[in-house]
Amino acid sequence: MYVSMGSWTLASIMERSLKNVLVVSFGFLLLFTAYGSLQNLQSSLHSEGGLGVATLSALFGAVLLSSMFFPPIFIKRFGCKWTIIGAMSCYVAFSLGNFKSSWYTLVPTSVLLGLGAALLWSAQCTYLTVLGNSQARKVGKLGKDVVNKYFGIFFFIFQSSGMWGNLISSLVFDQTPNKEFISDYQLMSCRAKACLMSTAASDTTTQPSQKLVYTLLGIYTASGVLAILLIVMFLEPIEDNLPNSEGEEKSPPFWSILLSTFMLLRDKRLCLLNLLPLYNGLQQGFMSGEYTRSYATCTLGIHFVDYVMICFSAASSLCSLLYGKISQYTGRAVLYVLGTVTHLSCTVTLLLWQPHPAQMVMFFILPGLWGVSDAVWQTQNCVLYGVLFEKNKEAAFANYRLWEALEFVIAFGYSTFLCVSTKLYILAGVLMLAMVAYGTVEYMESRSLTQLSAAGGRSQAVEGETQTQM
Template identity: 75%
Template sequence: MERSLKNVLVVSFGFLLLFTAYGGLQNLQSSLYSQNGLGVATLSTLYSAVLLSSMFLPPILIKKCGCKWTIAGSMCCYVAFSLGSFHASWYTLIPTSILLGLGAAPLWSAHCTYLTIMGNSEAQKSGKLSKDVVNQYFGIFFLIFQSSGVWGNLISSLVFAQTPTQETISEEQLLSCGANDCLMATAASNSTQPPSQQLIYTLLGIYTGSGILAILLVAVFLEPVKDKLETKGEKRLSSPTFWSTILSTFTLFRDRRLCLLILLPLYSGLQQGFLSGEYTRSYTTCALGIHFVGYVMICFSATTSLCSLLFGKVSKYTGRAALYGLGTATHLSCIIVLLVWHPHPTQLAIFFLLPGLWGMADAVWQTQNNALYGALFEKNKEAAFANYRLGEALGFVIAFGYSSFLCVSVKLYILLAVLSLTMVAYGTVEYLESRATGEITAAGKKTIQEEKGEMQTEM
């Protein structure tokens, strides 16, 4: 097995183990800790910390510690969150969510930087286009990583299935489910009996063990890597200063492409926040019960995982614009259905179908967004991916922040509006890139013609 692919697999399986724990726990927050809005408050605080972390920490940690140890150290913050959940309260979940948030941005920025460097290195060896290899590596990563949702949710469903028989949900209560839900996060989603504390401890024990294994895997088997762009003739004469490293995240906004593209990660955060916060509580838990949350979210994770590999491979044939079009059309359709659909236990197939379609579109955002940022900002990867995490964290903060104040229908209309604006901004960037490429090509042809003219004159 080639060295680059081996390292990609180590990173991928490390994230698989880590997010088997965190993903399953995140999906249960709004349902498991609905009292006084603790669940969504925890998630909102967590992503507020991610937002703060994205502004300062990723470039500094990656430069000082390297991608490998930034990934390993950040994973420890996720394990701390699992440990804090053993005694869930405002005094344990809020501090550990802040710690997790501070580690999340460096974790994702280091992982994106690592895969981009590995892809560029392999492309140079094999003579392939960098963007194709990077796209392929991100596809492999997200195939393995997104399957973490399958295992994390399967574990939670199997554990919580041991809860005593659920009470029947009344027709009157079903009327307040779905887009009609205006009870917000402070009210219980239904009258079903919650899982026992013993079952919750069992689940948290499994999740904590999975996170520890992820840290050990990365620390032992992942190879350190350096960006070859800096090891050739373009090597820097001196290391960047502390403040210039911090400011690199913000100075990149002078590039108008980044200003337009910031809507992509913003929408990515909003749509993921809606699915894990609103869909799990206002649709699944409200109409079926909390023990169905894991099974429903498995459909999302499975389709995202499989489609990530597929889109990573076919993007070089279809182009990224076609995939973005597919993702947009799919999410628009799902949002419209969620607005008009009245959830009922007899419509079981729909509860699974919608997350599946949602996951197919999410695979577009995950693979193409990361590859796009890596391709457009190759010389400023750390700062670019830090900005990506900043935008995505802002989307999560907004999604969980207004969770307790707005009806589900209003949140769906917000998603609809942001998605529309995002695609207009993305289309503008594609137009600017195609025009710039055309100008470079035209300039190259002109130079060749001038050289031929000079040669003929000399003759």
């Protein structure tokens, strides 16, 4: 009777914990089914006067500002659940701002969205890390294994938002006759050595009707509202109760919380690891921007972009679940090596490849392989930050979003001045630096664990000798 009661309690704890993971995951799925596609369409839907580009620039500038100061304050003051709800509301406001596209609606709502984005992702990462560590202590498992599993489930569900969002926009916009003719002259410029492809690829694009745009925005806004309702109704609040704290701790002063993101940079490990989010933002931007524009759109036409990105999202989603399950057997270093080799192979292929419509399969294989690697950065980076900086999770994840947003701002700065091949070389260079930095951190951690084990062994020997003398 005792055993069955214990088993029932353990199963109940696991079921309740997994339910919260699924609620967060499906909330993000609904939200980013809308936002992901809407972000990709900004430069196309609002091209007049550079409004779309200005919107995205304001967005990532606000993400930078928010990442510097706000996540630790909001998460400690309001908790992860209500920080997620407030941040999601900023995304819905941005969808509403697109109904009346002007400088007075899009730029302010994009700034609001940027402020909420850093809060949303920092709160999500903190929630899953705390939930995973708490669950591990209850069931007697390693915290990193449970956290890895939870992030694997989350990114499996979340990454599929790219599939659904692109599928919705393709079904809506396919009602517009947009099958443009690609000339042989234009095909010659569809390669890595091409420069200023943004102008060449967009000349033949047919703009969808305003009715179709409103239909799409209505679907996206409803999806965002459903995401908020799901979190409000079903997500349980969670508190971070570390076992090593004795008694009630005094709340740190406000200025300490405000500057905690910068204060954590004194940790050498974080300074080295910040190259990982920098590369993660770079590789995502390349796939959604340069590959779709300079390879898929340029060679096949804009109506193929959605299907290419569906392939990328599907591969990333499935591999996220796989990595979350096998990481406890392979270790994270093996997965980082896999991601590095795959991305470098894709980069070399893109440098040498001369795309042509007859090579249809290649346009989907490359995004699929890119998604295989993308799943490594998405799952393992979050777990790595959560495990190494468990006591300063909020500041660590704020740093993660800060450096990821910084890369997007840098990429916007050089996007129109550099050729695609130069961007690929930058991508490969940053990846190699990031892996060297990551390897250095792993070496530092292994040395630290060895020293702790040696110190523990010496301590036990001294105790044994003392008892012998007594």
